[in-house]
Amino acid sequence: MKKLTLCLAVSLALTGLSACQTQSSPEAMASNVSAAVKQDQNQAFSSFSQSFIDSLWQVAPTWALYNGFHQYDAKLLVPDATSRTTTLNFIQQQRAKMASFDFAALTAANLIDYRLIENVLGSMEWEIKRFKSWQWDPSSYNVAGGFAQIINEDFAPLEQRLRSVLGRLENVPAYYRAAQQNIDNPTLEHTELAIMQNQGAFSVLSDELLAKVNASGLNADEKALFKQRMDKAVAAIEGHIQFLKQLEQQLKQEGSRSFRIGEVLYEEKFAFDIQAGMSAKVLYEKALADKARVQGEMAKITDKLWGKYFQEPKPQDEKKAIRQLIDKLSARHVKREDFVDEVRAQIPELVKFVNQHELVTLDPKKPLVVRETPEYMRGFAGASISAPGPYEKGSRPL
Structure with a gap:
């Protein structure tokens, strides 16, 4: 009309x-x-x-928070x-x-x-x-990330951010009660991950945070309420971890559903998440073709470098030869305990290379910051990147 x-x-x-x-x-x-x-x-x-x-x-106030939109930071949605x-x-x-x-x-x-x-x-x-x-995914329930984002990012005066934390703390017990009511027939893997990452929440809701609150410009009533709500939040997280541990034991004894979602659901999820203009299967087939091409190039490089690193004849199996060469070249690597420091040391070299070859434009006012992955985010990946949200023009990627 x-x-x-x-x-x-x-x-x-x-x-x-x-x-x-x-x-x-x-x-x-x-x-x-x-x-x-x-x-x-x-x-x-x-x-x-x-x-x-x-x-x-x-x-979706937490989604807004991660995008750097801070109008609803004090709101923790109960799921x-x-x-x-x-x-x-x-x-x-x-x-x-x-x-x-x-x-x-x-x-x-x-x-x-x-x-x-x-x-x-x-x-x-x-x-x-x-x-x-x-x-079925217990690891989707974790309040730590939103709190850490507010506490650690300097997007507003400390007192303003602490008041947002204060408001957000109120719903933590209800959040985890809802989580426990929602969880049904979960996977063992996601349950184990949830235990690990929720334990990391205590590195955010910590004595250090309370000390920061006590030293801040919040008034006495706000400080008392902060302590009261944080104690309840910590107790709720502890209770949820115990719930997950009992669930973990039950799943180990009785068995659990597979973490694999299957081809049909994967294709549906792929269409929403990637929007590649092709199905996951077609992209996979393309990846196999690219893999074969790259391995062909690797075979040529292996053939050229073999005599430099080995005295014995090169195996007839090209893939086996490639693997032996990669293992040889990887023999000298940084120690586990020195990994983060080594990455920090390599950043200036990488920045220099990118600038020299004009690969992308880097803002010298926003250098990359390398840090250990917070405990509440840890899992099985070796590294990750936390990019600032589109609303946070002054922030730097981690």
């Missing part, structure tokens, strides 16, 4: 104009109508996309049925708004944004209704 009213209004305006300009052709009129409609649609979509982001951060219903209602409302837009009228940039929003909404709904990792 809105589109029809707009078209009629534009048509009437152009009809009046044509009475004064008799040389205007129907083709020109149609073109003008089309341009006006496109302008209206794109202006409306720009307003919608901004309102969508604003609304998204309200239903219960009510919050899932709220999210699903949000999805339905946003889709209803999107239905009013005409694809043909949107600019290429707005059409891309439309598809991105469409994908986000689809992914959120799929996660809740279909994938349901909120049931």
